[in-house]
Amino acid sequence: MIADDEAWAAVTERNRAFDGRFVTGVLTTGIYCRPSCAARHPARRNVRFFANGEAARAAGLRPCKRCLPDDVSRDERAVLSAIEAIKAAGQPLALAALAEETGYSPSHFQRVFTRHTGLSPAAFARALMAERAATALSEEGSVTQAIYAAGYSGPSRFYEATEGRLGMAPSAWANGGRGAVIHWSVVETSLGRMLVAATAKGVCRLSFNEGREALDQRFPQAELVEGGAEFEALLAQVIAAVEAPGDFGHIPLDVKGTAFQEAVWRELRRIPKGETRTYAELAAAVGKPKAVRAAGSANGANNVAVLIPCHRVIRTGGHLGGYAYGLDIKRALLEKESK
Ligand SMILES: [Zn+2]
Structure with a gap:
């Protein structure tokens, strides 16, 4: 059992790491809570700590309806199994499908998942994809090694040297994108709904508050495909570039102008x-x-x-x-x- 001082410190911090390690009984209300309960803190003198819900119930207390202290292990299991499912799939999964596995409603599951991981299930999947893409590039070296082998001192030098072409494929854009396959997605960002579209060569459209119809207009002859595993990895990099602007010279583009x-x-x-x-x-x-x-x-x-x-x-x-x-x-x- 955790010392009372440590337990009280965890309660005042609403430290989720202590959920499942003890419960907080409030003698005046007859309720017991998980340490991270979002409800207003009781006065210290009215609190007694119990090893678990069973011990608290034996003392005549009832579980809090807000933080559901007896569900701690259920939450953990739900989050862990969702993470396993996302890893196995290698791509974002529908929230409804993930929630169904756990028996929670989609919105409740989204809250539980976000509380545990700091990311929504979709953002978690994207971050995982981006990490995998980065690892694949650095380990297998398909791009990076080629760049160094070619005598450039690093990727940014490489892109500087090749930026004259901006990754353009002039022929593809002459006929409304005839022959090009364009993967696309609309994602929520802190700047609003963002449309990202890319060919195999690079990003060909990034805009806000637009949907598929914008692509139909611009690239009427292209084949449009929503999503796609490789595209998701690129999309994750684009989202990162938009949310936390840094150096994005490494993200390939496929554009054509005069x-x-x-x-x-x-x-x-x-x-x-x-x-x-x-x-x-x-x-x-x-x-x-x-x-x-x-x-x-x-x-x-x-x-x-x-x-x-x-x-x-x-x-x-x-x-x-x-x-x-x-x-x-x-x-x-x-x-x-x-x-
Ligand atoms: Zn509570």
């Missing part, structure tokens, strides 16, 4: 995180200082938001200027990147 548009997009990729440029500076950087308006249009024609960071271009004088998906998202992105 020579001028592509020059502008390359310049956008050179703006360091946390910095902004004006439209005039952007035009000057591509060697056309008078083409400020055209630089703005090229900026707006960008198919891949965030990864081609058109949000880093603002008006002279500090005004945010425009943004295809609304200024709230532009402002939020710049705020994230300034930290």
